Amino acid sequence: MTKPAEQADTAAMGSNPVGGVRDDGLMPSDWTTTEPLVGREVELQRLLQAAGVGDREARGGVLLSGDAGIGKTRLLRELAARAADDGHQVLAGHCLDLGDSAIPFQPFAEVLVGLDVATREAISEAMPPLGPLMWGAVDGAGVDRGELFSSVVAALELLAASRPLLLVVEDAHWADASTRHLIRYVLAQRYEGPVRFVVSYRSDDLHRRHPLRPDVAEWSRLPGVQRLELGPLGDDEVRELVRSRATAGLGAPDVTAIVRRAAGNAFIVEELLDVDDQEGPLPSTLADLMLVRLDRLDESGRQVVRAIACAGGQVTDELLGAVVDLPAATIEEALRSALDHRILTRTRSDGYAFRHALLAEVVRDDLLPAERRRIHTAYVRALLDDGESADVARHAFEAQMPDVAFTASVHAAEQATRVTGHEEAAQHYERALSIAESAPDGTDVVDLVIATSEALTASGYVRRAFGVVDDFLDRESAGLSDHDRGRLLVAYGAAALMADRQVEPAQAVERAFAIVPEQPTPLRASLEALAAIVAANERRHEDAIRWATQAVTLGQRLGLTRVVADAAATKARVRARIGDDPAGDERRFLEVAEAARESGNIVAELRARHHLAFHYHDRGDLDIAEREFLSTMDAAAKAGRQWAPYGFDGRFFASVTAYLRGRWDLVVELGDVSALRPPTVHAACLEAVGLLVSAGRGETDALSTAERLRDGFWKKDIALAIHSGTAAIDLAPDVVSAERWHDDLVKTLASDWAGELAPARLRMAGLLVSRYADAAPHASSVERSGWIENAARLRAVGDRTIVERGPFGLEGRAWSMRLDAEILRLRWGAGEEVPLETMLSAWRETTATFAELGHVYEEARSASRLAAVLHAAGDVAGAKQVASAAFEKAADLRADPLARQLEQLAGTTTRSSSSDRAPASTPAVAGEKPLTAREREVLDHLVEGRTNGEIASMLFISTKTVSVHVSNILAKLGASTRTEAAAIARRQQV
Template identity: 40%
Template structure:
């Protein structure tokens, strides 16, 4: 904490660590020039983070650095995207105007961010991130730059994402980024919590926790703040009550001074303490403080003047008194409370009527336009002023503003606020010109764009429940949007609501061709879900004609994608050209969803043709474009992520799949986390992750509504349970998964062939291990025969529907038959001839080559090799085993390696046993090879030294090394580094 004469009390260790972290210490000694760095500063509210960062900024400025601070502000539900970044841009423009002006000219996104327009095209998020990064990088090249972002716990979603990108990219020039946040605010559901955890794990990012002050430091701070000696008992009371929190210390000491009483006589509650502090101010000053508290953490001089209505001289006198008493501090744009908790306490102390009156004044000033302010600010004040009509209109504008700068989450909150307020019939009566169904549709679409499809669906269902209040056209619009939500993420049947919407439109006698065009486009897509391609083509053709007639370019592009999808159903040679043409048209139209959908469908077509590399390339474009537009979790981008991860898994690029499915570096909406974790289980099961079974059990909670999650959890779970020897659990999981998906989708859904093949494989392996009775083996064979019968029924049904299984489906059918024969062979129950068994497995290996699947091909090879060994074809068996082992080692598939070991397929003695290291073990091994100690590794990876020690011991054991040096040598020899 700062001494009145400028000396910081305590915090020497934190400051030393910070100066080293940002490169200031090295620059001062001349050992090196400062390089790009990043530090996270965490601590409880009031513990002293801001004071430490102020001192760091002062030291950097004294050393010739450019220092700039941006503040995240608590606007509640009225978050303004990139507010802190806008502040930084303004401060940099003032500090280095010539350079910044040139860089803004090169990066127009910076100019739009500074202007914050409410209309015009939405900011391209990738362009904005690139522009901010380029700005900082360029400024750091000519003069060291310290960027401090304070109070990230109040950051909006867009700012959190931007900070994450800046930290992960880093800087090649002398740019140091310090981000602070309240650790005690990060409750389990706080939006910053997963981001902070991910930031802390980013390579090169350090984390500093500002702990409570020691008692001795508190006493020193008391003495510095209260030069006149306080009684010992009073000092000790402050030490006890402050609990090391510097802000509490300052307020307790300040209250003791202003009240001229012993601290024992003060209320223990901090709010009461702040009231004592305010009593030392004059009446006019107290009034100004109360008005400032209603504005929030910071208020401009102009807005404060307008809301207090004081004469200029009176306001200046009051502000001088307030600043001298350390209640408010001057800022570049006005005044801010010296500590956020102080402003909150003052606000909470206002009388209810007083609070409403002041919010009313703010709303009137902002509405009059005499002082600049955002629609979000107006919405906040109007709502608190009990003016719901103004709040609704402002919230709708704030929602549009948020969408304009790529903030769908913020937009959704504003729209939902408007709907909540407009639900009051008295409010509705004054909003005749406001289309509630339009707001509901906008809110639902914003939620979908933010990846919160379930919440969007619930919102629409709530709006539809108003039924009698809606006109036919309003009801139709909501139903059409519901169809859109259902179709975007397999959230329900999209056909019924759009059919009802078209019927309502006809009943209403509507001649609105634009609305009909949009409905027909949605109708065509819904028909495709039910494989009614002829009807879909007719609806799409009419929609295209109407859309073209009314110059609805984005809709034209979307309908062209639908028509291209219908045309590519036969896998004809010119299908790719038609889809690429649809992509190009969608790109020209500028419609985000049309463009994402066109690319997603193109990627899926490549996947269906087994060109996984091309599919992944297209899906990467989908994710990149969605990310640029601030919608990384919109359904097409999310589905592209899932399919890209699946393709990477099948190709054997498991680290790529892991990165795509990681839920820690970029936290997705909660409703998507389970699906991502479920798909990641495939890698966990193959690599033998220790927490796999626990994750399977956890993900079964609430899986009844998500068929995809059921399938992915069951596929991995069957292997995990089977490999652990719990055959009963594997069988139970299979049965529950099949019955659940059959209810959700169709009794003869194709994926149950794969689940059946995996289960029979585990049955055969269980018999192979021994310990089963003749009766048990007969029961297992009977179960397998039932699965084969169901698979054959599925194949016949698909053939009858002129929709035969593709190469992947055929591969799993072959695998099922091969596993059943292996089971019979191991159980010695009507075993097939050896030649037939060999051919079964050869066909299975070929099947997973036709639709490339590296792991399943290698697993099939292992079982083919077992049969070849048993039939005496040892030369071929050796070659097959070598191929399977090579794949298993590269993948780190520990379970498959164990199976190969049982076949006697160990590597040559001079090479040693193939080493299967987890990703964390590889990371630690690399640091061991660089000579780092366990403590150094722990600090770099943000794990305990004890955990590092355990990992190092495991690595030494796996490598057969007696020392860290030997482990590093073996790792280099085996190509593990």
């Protein structure tokens, strides 16, 4: 019987396993590919070339190998489709896993039986030895084997006389001896006509004594025969496969788990998509299928493999000898057998590991509890003296040796911290904290709690960092000294700040001041520095400067460089807000950053650079702000803190700033972080900014992403909620849905973030009233009346927001103007008398303010409203001028819905619609819009004929990012294909 892994692979070939041709000579309709081929671009091109597709003079054969479920059949389907498009006849036969009941010549009989009756009759008459195979007597009894073989070759020649022939034989690892001999004979022939031959087999089945193994070695030496090994999919390709197959949205952790567990195997990816808990046990059918491999080993082999499964990675001969209670010679023989059956593989450091990590997981889960503890205890004893602390800790936990596990975990955390492995350090600290009752006497558990919180913060898990301290305070604070409680409260307040908690930071400061005496101690200095940050966040500027000054003074006295840098950064931030010395603000931030860098205080340096970037942002220098945000992001990544506060903020606010500046492709690139394994909330925050781009480009299917973010993340990050919620107001299919998104966001801001009057209310109101205004001309009088009343209420809320949360900068003023202008447009669309001069003034001011801000999209969108009013006022020339200029911006953004509106307002076809051209709207003449440095790098590789996947690996970026760059290159060069772009580049030396 065909095994499940192969059923998933061969099912794509059609439920009827017959590879014959239709009456028109083409492949059967059930061979038609229904889903796009993911990855495999390089392998497909090699296979097409080796199989002679596109080359009428080519002859020969291909041996295609790969593990079960790796995607051989899917690749063959694509080959078949391309070959059929090229005019080939495509025939396919399958070897079947029938054990001792194998049918001789099964794949060839399958091919012949599948031919139409007229063709079979013609072949039977010309080649009588094929009659038994063609009409059901598959065993070929009474037929001379030599005549049979030569008749098969003659039949292939006959079929190829009318058009090229591609013959595929699948699953040759199950072929009987007769079939293998016939395959060898067919491969060895020199055909007159265009006959091409592809044989596929499972490489992981070819153990040392497998009968196909010597045959493959022999076939490979035949003239014109090539071998192609199909390896695992890359991580990016697995993610793409998951996205293409998943019927419901999967979160980043689920996708990451599938990538890790599937290890590039397409069949396993498909199976894991049906698992509810991606970190939980495998489906029993998949686990049983994988465990079948162990049945090929004897008991010693299974014992060795089980021990390696518990190792958690590769194992050396020496370690294995210390763990497995078997003679060295027996262990060596067991290893040789496991290698031969392709269960294990050799590592570069002369160790052993599972070829597929999921098999190790299945073997480990299949162990009895006592058996597992015994193996892990043996590992602890072998590693205790000179093994890695992380390895000792892991085995000690599994062996239920908590005292050993605690000490080893703390040591492992300290080692990870020294090499900026903050996420690993956090994991070790958390595990140590979970068994703190087993800590040695004299252990400072408060210090362990603080270290755990700091490691979690450094790795980006700020909410968990807060939770660790919060939980310990709730459980243990009663038995602590005032000094230890004060230390915990300072850590609690700092963690609460990073987790965007609203009230806890101030509460922590108040409680800490009640028990920390006003004495020159490091704890007092840290508390004053924390009090300065809390006061600054509450805009109590005088208090903030006072506490910061005291913290700096005390910190300098005690040599506390971190406290000094933190307090100095807070003081510089407050001075910049006050605005009493604009010329000195930039200098102060730079001085703090440099002092922190010289002292090795990366956190303070990142914080100062973060504040400097916002300093530029707030004064409208968006280009400099974006550069500084990106610089902060890069500096954090080098320090292993790319997901920590300020490090991730650099990426996030660079993305937001790039959105404002109209650099939307950079937004997409910065948001493409799945391969970097970010914390879930961080990935969701970047998705939220990306939704703004989707909204501008009219990608309505992105609304499902907004729904997922609303349901799972709005309570976890206020900026995430605002960006995804406002994008959804634009993406919503109708006014009712837009209102629902607006109201849901208001509720979240009020209930979860104490932000009923958050500054974003102006933006939210402007977008919703815009939807009202768009729909007003076609709405009922009742609907119009209700919308006008709600718009007035929204304006009133906006006024309260300005009073209580203002004064606002340029962006806040722009959205306030936009709201007023949209209300006027709504009233106008509802039939009220609105003076056109009032409308013109409102939209001119709005457009100009967004232009001053540098918000490219909203400037263009406001300009579209202005152009419409100008047209209504009779200024057709003015309307065209405004619309044409705005169209250029919208087209460059690929904001197709807005571009189409502006094109109509311009009254002429300004350019071809961006939906009918390359993704970016740019001049066709190379050089009129120059390529960026990165685009030139991509173009150089494109000219050399490399695929997106190859370019991605060479430039250390994702395939998706390469695709964006290629799209931009095509547009800037005015090319419609990669080949044309390469030709233009060569001709013009771009």
